[in-house]
Amino acid sequence: MSVTVFHYVFLAMLLFSIGAYGLLSARNAVRMLMSIELMLNAANINLVAFSSYLGSLNGQAFAAFTIAIAAAEAGVGLAILLALYRNFRTVNLREIKELRW
Amino acid sequence: MRAIRGVVPVIDLLVFLVISALVIAGAVGVVMAERIFHAVLALALSLLGVAALFITLGAEFLAAIQVLVYAGGVVVLFLFATMLTRSDLQLRRPKGDELAPVGAVVFAIIALFYVASSGFVSLGERGSVAGSVENVGKLIFDLGTYAVPFELVGLLLLAAMVGAIFLAKKEEAR
Numbered sequence: 001m002s003v004t005v006f007h008y009v010f011l012a013m014l015l016f017s018i019g020a021y022g023l024l025s026a027r028n029a030v031r032m033l034m035s036i037e038l039m040l041n042a043a044n045i046n047l048v049a050f051s052s053y054l055g056s057l058n059g060q061a062f063a064a065f066t067i068a069i070a071a072a073e074a075g076v077g078l079a080i081l082l083a084l085y086r087n088f089r090t091v092n093l094r095e096i097k098e099l100r101w
Numbered sequence: 102m103r104a105i106r107g108v109v110p111v112i113d114l115l116v117f118l119v120i121s122a123l124v125i126a127g128a129v130g131v132v133m134a135e136r137i138f139h140a141v142l143a144l145a146l147s148l149l150g151v152a153a154l155f156i157t158l159g160a161e162f163l164a165a166i167q168v169l170v171y172a173g174g175v176v177v178l179f180l181f182a183t184m185l186t187r188s189d190l191q192l193r194r195p196k197g198d199e200l201a202p203v204g205a206v207v208f209a210i211i212a213l214f215y216v217a218s219s220g221f222v223s224l225g226e227r228g229s230v231a232g233s234v235e236n237v238g239k240l241i242f243d244l245g246t247y248a249v250p251f252e253l254v255g256l257l258l259l260a261a262m263v264g265a266i267f268l269a270k271k272e273e274a275r
Contacts, residue, residue, distance in 0.1 A: 003117045008154070010213055011121045015128055015147075017209040022132035030182050034131050034144050037175065041151050044163075051232070052158040057240045060160050060232045061247050067163075067170055068254045072261035074175045078182045079265035085186045086271075 008049035016042035029084070029091040033077045040070045117157060124150035137183050145176045160232035 015038055022035030044063045051059025085091055127150060130143025148171040155164035241247045 003113045003157075007114075007117060007121075008158070011124065011154075013212055014125055014206075014209050017206070017212075018125070018128040018132055021204070022128075025132070028137050030137055030179060030186065031131070031140055033182075034140060034179060037144065037171075038128050038131060038147065041148065041171075045151060045154060048155055048158050048160045048163060048232075052160065057232060057236055058246075060163055060237055061240055063160075063163055064166060064237065065247075065250060065254055067166055068258060071170050071175060072258055074178055075265045076261050076268070078178055079268035081182055082185060082269045091186045 005049050005053040008045055012042040012045040012049070015039075015045065027093055029081050029093055029096075030078075032093065033074060033081070036077075037070060037074065040066060040073075113157070117154075120150050120153045120157065123147070124154065138180075141176060141179045141183055144179065145172055148172050148176065155232075158232075162232050162234045162237045165234075 019035045019038030019042060022038065023032055026032040026035060044066055047059040047063040047066070051057060051063070081091060084096060088096055090096070124147050127143045127145075127147025131140045131147065134140040134143055148167065152164045152167040152172070155161075155167060241251055
């Protein structure tokens with residue numbers, strides 16, 4: 001039995017599921033952002049696995065762009081978080097209720 | 102089903118299983134760790150595991166980028182955010198929803214069966230290319246396919262940097 005693209009897709013699916021659960025259940029805003037990173041990584045695993053499987057480098061180029069976007073997202077997200085913390089003195093998502101439906 | 106890098110299939114499978122166990126353990130640590138600091142360390146483990154997965158897929162360039170950007174940059178950023186926000190003691194995970202990860206796993210298994218029945222595994226057999234710096238660079242610049250998006254990403258990173266500095270700045274400095 002050898003490793004196929006199917007193994008990678010299954011792993012990415014598990015990783016995405018764990019990340020989605022973490023995103024929905026997090027009380028701490030830092031943990032929420034980390035869960036988003038997990039989900040982005042799951043997408044990257046899929047891109048690279050199919051790139052390797054199909055013998056084309058396009059998926060890897062896309063994954064490189066995704067990594068850049070994820071880094072920008074983390075930077076801006078954490079800056080927003082610090083601004084929130086300055087205003088509310090907490091990062092508890094259950095207590096930050098401004099502009100919430 | 103074709104092996105992606107089938108030199109010695111069983112060893113390949115063993116390596117894959119060990120690495121994916123690390124990735125999943127790190128991800129579970131991110132979600133379940135009581136202290137947010139431990140969650141950040143678990144995230145580092147998971148991201149390094151993903152870099153190792155990229156190497157098994159022949160994407161050396163992306164593996165290097167993954168270690169540099171994620172393990173070197175993003176994790177340190179999260180550590181800073183954890184230490185700048187007093188979040189530890191009152192924000193521990195609440196007890197009583199230990200059953201919820203089981204739901205996530207069940208969801209993943211259902212999705213697995215759905216994907217397995219859709220028959221995408223019967224993709225044609227093609228050779229894999231090495232994702233070295235040279236090859237990826239040629240794809241982005243020589244062929245010109247991704248030259249414009251590449252420059253746009255640079256612009257986006259600049260905008261994100263300016264925005265992050267503006268947001269994180271102290272109020273009275275404005």
